[in-house]
Amino acid sequence: MAASGCRGVRSILWKYGSCGKNFCLSRSKTVPQLPVRQICVSSSLWKKNLAAAGPQKFTQEFIDKQVEEFEIGKRHLANMMGEDPETFTQEDIDRSIAYLFPSGLFEKRARPVMKHPDEIFPKQTAVQWDAEGRPFHFLFYTGRQSYYSLLHDVYEKILAMERHQDKMRNKGLFASETKQILLTGSRWQLKEEIEEYLVENISDHGYMRLIQLLEKLLSMPYCSLEEDFILKFRKQLEVQSSKHEIPALQHDPQGVAFSVADGRRKTAKASITLRDSGSGNITINGRNYLHCFPLLQDREQLMFPLHFVGMLGRFDVEGSVEGSGHSAQAGALRLAISRALLSFVSEGEVERMRQAGLLTADPRIRERKKPGQEGARKKFTWKKR
Amino acid sequence: MCSGNMAAGVLSGVRQVLRGPRLLSAVFSCHGQTFSSAAAAVKSAPDTAVTEKILNFPLTQPDYFHLSELFTMKDLFEARVHLGHKKGCRHRLMEPYLFGSRLDTDIIDLEQTAELLQQALNFTAHVAYRGGIILFVSRRRQFGHLIETTARECGEYAHTRYWKGGLLTNAPIQYSPGVRLPDLIIFFSTLNNVFQQHVGIRDAAKMNIPTVGIVDSNCNPSLIAYPVPGNDDTPVAMEMYCRLFKMTINRAKDKRRQMELLKGISASV
Numbered sequence: 047m048a049a050s051g052c053r054g055v056r057s058i059l060w061k062y063g064s065c066g067k068n069f070c071l072s073r074s075k076t077v078p079q080l081p082v083r084q085i086c087v088s089s090s091l092w093k094k095n096l097a098a099a100g101p102q103k104f105t106q107e108f109i110d111k112q113v114e115e116f117e118i119g120k121r122h123l124a125n126m127m128g129e130d131p132e133t134f135t136q137e138d139i140d141r142s143i144a145y146l147f148p149s150g151l152f153e154k155r156a157r158p159v160m161k162h163p164d165e166i167f168p169k170q171t172a173v174q175w176d177a178e179g180r181p182f183h184f185l186f187y188t189g190r191q192s193y194y195s196l197l198h199d200v201y202e203k204i205l206a207m208e209r210h211q212d213k214m215r216n217k218g219l220f221a222s223e224t225k226q227i228l229l230t231g232s233r234w235q236l237k238e239e240i241e242e243y244l245v246e247n248i249s250d251h252g253y254m255r256l257i258q259l260l261e262k263l264l265s266m267p268y269c270s271l272e273e274d275f276i277l278k279f280r281k282q283l284e285v286q287s288s289k290h291e292i293p294a295l296q297h298d299p300q301g302v303a304f305s306v307a308d309g310r311r312k313t314a315k316a317s318i319t320l321r322d323s324g325s326g327n328i329t330i331n332g333r334n335y336l337h338c339f340p341l342l343q344d345r346e347q348l349m350f351p352l353h354f355v356g357m358l359g360r361f362d363v364e365g366s367v368e369g370s371g372h373s374a375q376a377g378a379l380r381l382a383i384s385r386a387l388l389s390f391v392s393e394g395e396v397e398r399m400r401q402a403g404l405l406t407a408d409p410r411i412r413e414r415k416k417p418g419q420e421g422a423r424k425k426f427t428w429k430k431r
Numbered sequence: 432m433c434s435g436n437m438a439a440g441v442l443s444g445v446r447q448v449l450r451g452p453r454l455l456s457a458v459f460s461c462h463g464q465t466f467s468s469a470a471a472a473v474k475s476a477p478d479t480a481v482t483e484k485i486l487n488f489p490l491t492q493p494d495y496f497h498l499s500e501l502f503t504m505k506d507l508f509e510a511r512v513h514l515g516h517k518k519g520c521r522h523r524l525m526e527p528y529l530f531g532s533r534l535d536t537d538i539i540d541l542e543q544t545a546e547l548l549q550q551a552l553n554f555t556a557h558v559a560y561r562g563g564i565i566l567f568v569s570r571r572r573q574f575g576h577l578i579e580t581t582a583r584e585c586g587e588y589a590h591t592r593y594w595k596g597g598l599l600t601n602a603p604i605q606y607s608p609g610v611r612l613p614d615l616i617i618f619f620s621t622l623n624n625v626f627q628q629h630v631g632i633r634d635a636a637k638m639n640i641p642t643v644g645i646v647d648s649n650c651n652p653s654l655i656a657y658p659v660p661g662n663d664d665t666p667v668a669m670e671m672y673c674r675l676f677k678m679t680i681n682r683a684k685d686k687r688r689q690m691e692l693l694k695g696i697s698a699s700v
Contacts, residue, residue, distance in 0.1 A: 175610070181611075184586075184588050185579070185588070186588060186606075187588050187589075187590050188592050
C-alpha cells in the first residue's frame with residue numbers, strides 16, 4: 047500500500063510537471079525535465095496510519111513460544127544466580143533482575159522486567175466462531191450475546207413458572223402462601239457488577255429491564271423454585287455494627303474488669319481506661335475533670351456515653367488527653383469512653399450506640415488557608431473599581 | 432468446509448489409489464498430468480467430483496427435500512394466515528397478493544401464499560443443506576422468545592432485539608475482523624415497533640444477502656427476495672411458520688449429514 051501510494055504521488059507530480067514544463071523552459075533553457083509545481087509533499091500519504099490499525103494482535107503460537115522462552119530463561123537465570131531452578135519464584139526473578147540490571151530510572155514501569163507472558167501481553171477475546179466461520183452462540187449477531195441470552199433465560203423461567211402454576215391449579219394443589227425468598231439484608235447487584243459478571247457493557251435502560259424481569263420473577267407465587275438463580279443477582283449487605291472493633295476486656299490483679307480505648311478529634315488524642323469498680327470518679331491527666339473542664343458543655347460530653355447506656359455511677363474513668371483545645375479534647379474523650387464501653391455492653395446496645403452517633407469519629411478538621419484569600423473562606427475586600 | 436472435506440478425503444484417497452487402474456487412466460486423459468503426480472490427482476479428483484455431486488445434484492431437482500408434504504392450504508387457512516389488516520393499512524405493493532377484502536379486512540390470496548411459501552422453504556432448505564448461516568429476525572415482542580427458541584433448536588441464529596446501526600454494513604467494527612455474515616435472513620415480521628420497514632431489509636439488500644420475509648398487508652415487499660404474504664400478528668400463524676422453518680432446516684441438515692456419511696461409506700468401500 048505504501049509503495050502504490052508512492053507511485054501514485056509520483057505520477058501526479060509527473061503529470062503536472064509535464065504541463066508546467068512549457069512555461070518553465072521560457073525562463074531558462076538549462077532547466078532539466080523535472081516537475082516544477084509540487085502538489086503533495088507530505089509523507090502522510092505513504093505513511094501507514096498506525097493509530098487506526100488498532101491494538102496489536104498476537105497469535106496463539108506466538109504467545110506459546112514466548113511462554114516456552116520464559117520458562118527456559120527462568121531456569122538459566124536460576125543457574126546464573128546459583129539457586130535451584132525448580133523452586134524459583136517470581137519474587138526471586140524480580141530480585142535477580144534488579145541485581146543483574148540495576149536501573150536508576152524513577153519510573154518503575156520503565157525498569158527491566160521479566161514476567162510471565164500472560165501478564166505482559168494483553169488478553170485478547172477468544173475467537174467467537176469455529177473453523178467454518180459459524181458463531182458458537184445463537185445470539186451472536188445481536189452484538190450483546192451474554193446480556194440478551196440472560197434476558198432470554200429469565201423469560202424462559204417466568205414462562206416455566208406460569209406453566210407450573212397452571213398445572214398445580216389444574217390438580218387443585220395451588221397454594222397462594224408458598225415459601226417466599228428472604229430478601230432482607232441484600233440488594234440488587236449494581237450495573238457495574240453485572241457488567242463484570244457478563245463481561246459485556248450494558249446500557250442503563252438495559253440494566254433496568256433486567257431488574258424489572260427479575261422483579262417479575264420474584265412477584266410470582268412459586269418463585270422459591272428459582273431461589274438459587276435469583277440470589278446470584280443479589281448482594282448481601284454487611285451488618286454495620288459488626289464492623290466495630292470491641293476492645294478486649296482485661297482484669298486487674300484485684301479482679302476488677304477494665305478496658306482501654308483511644309479516641310481522636312481534630313488534633314486532640316485521648317486514651318481512656320474504664321474500670322468496673324463501682325464509683326463514678328472521672329480523672330483526666332491526673333486531675334479531677336472539674337478542674338480540667340470548667341465548662342458544663344465539655345463535662346456533658348464526657349458524661350453522655352455513660353448516661354446513654356445507663357451506667358453513670360458504675361465506672362471509674364481514668365484518662366489522658368493532649369493537643370488541640372478544650373472542646374476537641376472533650377470530644378476525643380467521649381469517643382474513647384464510648385469505644386471502651388463496647389466491651390461491657392450487649393450487641394443490641396452496641397447497635398443503639400452506633401445509631402446515636404457515639405461510635406462515629408468526627409471527621410471535621412481545620413480547613414487550610416488559601417493564597418489570595420484572608421483565611422479558608424474569607425476573601426479580601428471586593429472593590430468594584 | 433473445504434479443508435474438512437480434504438481432511439476426510441485424504442484417507443479415502445489413499446485407498447482409492449490401490450483400487451484400480453481405470454480411475455488412473457481417466458485422470459490421465461482429463462488432466463494430462465505426469466505419472467508422478469497421478470497419486471495426488473487421483474486423491475483430489477474423485478473427492479471434488481463426489482463433493483460437487485453432493486452440492487449440485489439437489490439443485491437439479493424441483494423439490495429435493497419434499498417440502499410440499501409439510502403444509503397444505505387448509506393448514507394455512509386454519510392457522511389464519513389469510514387474515515390481513517384493515518383496508519386503511521393496506522400497502523399499495525401488496526395489492527397483487529390480496530384475494531379481496533371482507534368487511535374492510537383484507538384477505539390474502541392463499542394460492543399465491545402457498546406457492547411463494549413453497550419457494551421460500553425450498554430456498555431455505557438448500558441454503559441450510561450447503562451449510563449457510565441463517566438469521567431469524569423479528570421485532571415483535573410477543574413472539575421474540577418463540578423465535579429465539581426456534582433458532583436455538585435448529586442450530587441457527589436469531590436477532591429479535593433492537594437492531595444496532597451497522598450490524599451488517601459495518602460488521603468488522605461491530606463484531607471482529609474476519610466475521611462471517613449470515614447467508615440468509617428470514618424476517619418473521621418486516622415491520623419494527625413503530626410500523627416502519629425493518630432496517631435489516633435494506634442492509635441485507637446492500638450486502639447482497641438474500642431475504643425471506645413474511646409480509647402482511649401493511650408491509651412493503653419490494654426489497655425482499657422471497658416475500659411470503661401472510662398474517663404476522665396471530666400466535667397460531669407465527670407458531671406454524673416457526674414449525675415449518677424448523678422442520679425444513681432440520682430436514683436439510685439431516686439430508687446433508689446422510690449424504691456425507693454415504694460419501695464416506697462409498698469412498699472407503
